[in-house]
Amino acid sequence: xxFAAAIMITVITATxxxxxxxxxxxxxxxxxxxxLGIEGMMATGAACGFAAAILTGSTFVGVxxxxxxxxxxxxxxxxxxxxxxxxxxxxxxxxxxxxxGLSGLIGAGFVGTTRQPVPRFEFPDLSAVELLKDFPxxxxxxxxxxxVFGQDPFVYVSxxxxxxxxxxxxxxxxxxxxxxxxxxQVSAHSLGLKVVWTRFLAILFGGACAGLAGAYLSLxxxxxxxxxxxxxxxxxxxxLVVFASWRPVRLLFGAYFFGAATVLQLHAQAASLGIxxxxxxxxxxxxTIIALVIMSVGRTSIGAPASLGTPFVPDx
Amino acid sequence: MVEGLxxxxxxxxxxxxxxxxxxxxxxxxxxxxxxxxxHALLGENGAGKxxxxxxxxxxxxxxxxxxxxxxxxxxxxxxxxxxxxxxxMVFQHFxxxxxxxxxxxxxxxxxxxxxLQDLNVRIAAVGKRYGLxxxxxxxxxxxSAGEKQRIEIVxxxxxxxxxxxxxxxxxxxxxxxxxxxxxxLRTLAEGGCALLYITHRLDxxxxxxxxxxxxxxxxxxxACDPREETVENLASLMVGSDVAGLRTATERKVGQMRFxxxxxxxxxxxSHGRALKNVSLGVRSRQILGIAGVAGxxxxxxxxxxxxxxxxxxxxxxxxxxxxxxxxxxEERRGRGAAFVPEERLGHAAVxxxxxxxxxxxxxxxxxxxxKDGLISRAGAxxxxxxxxxxxxxxxxxxxxxxxxxxxxxxxxxxxxxEILRGPTLLIINQPTWGVDAGAAxxxxxxxxxxxxxxxxxxxxxxxxxxxxxxxxxxxVIHDGTLSEPVGVTETNRxxxxxxxxxxxxxxxxx
Numbered sequence: 001x002x003f004a005a006a007i008m009i010t011v012i013t014a015t016x017x018x019x020x021x022x023x024x025x026x027x028x029x030x031x032x033x034x035x036l037g038i039e040g041m042m043a044t045g046a047a048c049g050f051a052a053a054i055l056t057g058s059t060f061v062g063v064x065x066x067x068x069x070x071x072x073x074x075x076x077x078x079x080x081x082x083x084x085x086x087x088x089x090x091x092x093x094x095x096x097x098x099x100x101g102l103s104g105l106i107g108a109g110f111v112g113t114t115r116q117p118v119p120r121f122e123f124p125d126l127s128a129v130e131l132l133k134d135f136p137x138x139x140x141x142x143x144x145x146x147x148v149f150g151q152d153p154f155v156y157v158s159x160x161x162x163x164x165x166x167x168x169x170x171x172x173x174x175x176x177x178x179x180x181x182x183x184x185q186v187s188a189h190s191l192g193l194k195v196v197w198t199r200f201l202a203i204l205f206g207g208a209c210a211g212l213a214g215a216y217l218s219l220x221x222x223x224x225x226x227x228x229x230x231x232x233x234x235x236x237x238x239x240l241v242v243f244a245s246w247r248p249v250r251l252l253f254g255a256y257f258f259g260a261a262t263v264l265q266l267h268a269q270a271a272s273l274g275i276x277x278x279x280x281x282x283x284x285x286x287x288t289i290i291a292l293v294i295m296s297v298g299r300t301s302i303g304a305p306a307s308l309g310t311p312f313v314p315d316x
Numbered sequence: 317m318v319e320g321l322x323x324x325x326x327x328x329x330x331x332x333x334x335x336x337x338x339x340x341x342x343x344x345x346x347x348x349x350x351x352x353x354x355h356a357l358l359g360e361n362g363a364g365k366x367x368x369x370x371x372x373x374x375x376x377x378x379x380x381x382x383x384x385x386x387x388x389x390x391x392x393x394x395x396x397x398x399x400x401x402x403x404x405m406v407f408q409h410f411x412x413x414x415x416x417x418x419x420x421x422x423x424x425x426x427x428x429x430x431x432l433q434d435l436n437v438r439i440a441a442v443g444k445r446y447g448l449x450x451x452x453x454x455x456x457x458x459x460s461a462g463e464k465q466r467i468e469i470v471x472x473x474x475x476x477x478x479x480x481x482x483x484x485x486x487x488x489x490x491x492x493x494x495x496x497x498x499x500x501l502r503t504l505a506e507g508g509c510a511l512l513y514i515t516h517r518l519d520x521x522x523x524x525x526x527x528x529x530x531x532x533x534x535x536x537x538x539a540c541d542p543r544e545e546t547v548e549n550l551a552s553l554m555v556g557s558d559v560a561g562l563r564t565a566t567e568r569k570v571g572q573m574r575f576x577x578x579x580x581x582x583x584x585x586x587s588h589g590r591a592l593k594n595v596s597l598g599v600r601s602r603q604i605l606g607i608a609g610v611a612g613x614x615x616x617x618x619x620x621x622x623x624x625x626x627x628x629x630x631x632x633x634x635x636x637x638x639x640x641x642x643x644x645x646x647e648e649r650r651g652r653g654a655a656f657v658p659e660e661r662l663g664h665a666a667v668x669x670x671x672x673x674x675x676x677x678x679x680x681x682x683x684x685x686x687x688k689d690g691l692i693s694r695a696g697a698x699x700x701x702x703x704x705x706x707x708x709x710x711x712x713x714x715x716x717x718x719x720x721x722x723x724x725x726x727x728x729x730x731x732x733x734x735e736i737l738r739g740p741t742l743l744i745i746n747q748p749t750w751g752v753d754a755g756a757a758x759x760x761x762x763x764x765x766x767x768x769x770x771x772x773x774x775x776x777x778x779x780x781x782x783x784x785x786x787x788x789x790x791x792x793v794i795h796d797g798t799l800s801e802p803v804g805v806t807e808t809n810r811x812x813x814x815x816x817x818x819x820x821x822x823x824x825x826x827x
Contacts (some may be wrong), residue, residue, distance in 0.1 A: 192374070
């Protein structure tokens, strides 16, 4: 496998957890709820996923445990902000702090343990097949096919998720209702839409995505568990939603842009270009700020749901 | 409409009570609506109309009492349940989603088993039948208030309602749009639909309705045939006492130019704003200039430019008493004798959670008794808040309550009083009596006329044509960010102004 393919694989690996977590948050925010707790849910998902995978030896159980953990935490958040109409910013921050603490508790016994990363799919090398080996460009074609079909399962899940959310928000009736609730909760309520229930489901979905993204970190990316391993990725996912102006397709590209920036700065550091390492580490963040500024200068409709972050209390 | 055509009782509300904590919003209300009638529900703000209507639409549950639908007792636990029975609602503050298209706005209100495949065809069919033209793929925020209301009506009509409730439907419409609406409503009633028409505009009721129920303080105070009552009678039933007519000044002698604006253009705020295009105007001492227009045609932008909330590029293009002030902010313009009352009482003219005396300090920092040597005098501020309350008859529960606890009318009297008692030489006021009860509106309008008599130049921006005609000497119309040439109030009439409001003929700088 050549150098370019190797870089692309690291880009994909860096991007996938960001993409999954950000897609979940996109749906949550489209319903009008701001959940700042992604980082905490990811951390807990990573710890639970790793612990369950080690204890049972099953990756599948690990992933399921991570998803459940993310959903459980998000259910607490939902109880606070929907049930008690608590402030969403404060509740979300509490969720992040609490989730990171919880992950430390769960993961403490597993520090230093490693397991095999979730394997990539194996696509047969067509250039080795007797019948095809004289076909023109066969080695290049085989390489591309092996690359396209040879990623780990999470990558395909993240792409299917992006497509599914694009379809859900843009084409489906349920998605239309969800957007309406995020746009104007008072009107939605007066039309008889189930504001609280819809938001509850959206928050659970966001929690599941954050948990899955956490599992990716501890089961594929590293694959071990250490405290603080999410390293701010939850916050980056949050920024990505704004960066993508709440659109799934832009989110897909934004996540890959950010993933590429992260990886490229590592390679730039390795190549010792004479630029301080700290500056290069900061590059993805600087790129995000520049992109955000360019977007807001363009004054195109930013697209934030109008009810985002406002508690909903119907009078009875 | 002939009495005999009106059919069976469709819905009966029997001794409906609704309590919010200590407040009794509805007190044993009886109401009967028959098929094919247009029934008026009259009352001041706070009389309990909106509460009653929300109960009928399933948004609120009554504390006590029963609802009979076609003779059977029913519980309306949600708007969905009400809609399933055949109750449709057109809200005063539109329940629309601005970022979504017309068709999407209609789709969200349809029942889940209703197909969306041929929605555009159905919208067109209803539109054709009732004269309600709509473009399904336009985003809602680009539409006028009249068009937005059409969406609400079409949305209700697609459910084929037996009872359609309209909450203050004409408050945002031009006279011509209102006329079209009345036509639609009559067609509906002739088709057997019952209509509950909520308003405080009495001439409309006389024109349109065959029966009226009047609420005051949460109770039914009268039920009558409005066609047989005079407007004055209905008004005194609503208010509970006679509303004083305005004492208009006879022949005020106008003095020097107080405020001038020359060819100001300004881009609108945000994606939904309206740009101002080459706006010029002037107001003299002892003169009231009324600026009419349908909401969202640049009124907020015009007010922001006049008050200094948005300073302009050229200092010379805005003059107060002949001095350039284009670069100056609000407080500096106040220093030149100007006073401003913005549209939103809560959040713009007053800080909701701050006490009245604190709110006095905010716009009266230059008053010596309130702020001395950079320090706030609490006693001074309270005394001033009190004298404003006394002078303008502001009713409040405590000595110095938070602004948000006052009713709309009382708070509006307070914020207007705060500015008028400064004795400004120039007053600019946006929507002076929007959502204010008739008594408070009369007080505010009278105080504006009296202030003009004392030599102040006044600019009033208002959507309410009755108000514009009642207090102004000169009238101009704002449409799509363009201001028409001001004309004397005696040289024009409602129809001509209404046409200008829709951008019709006579618009001088048509866009």
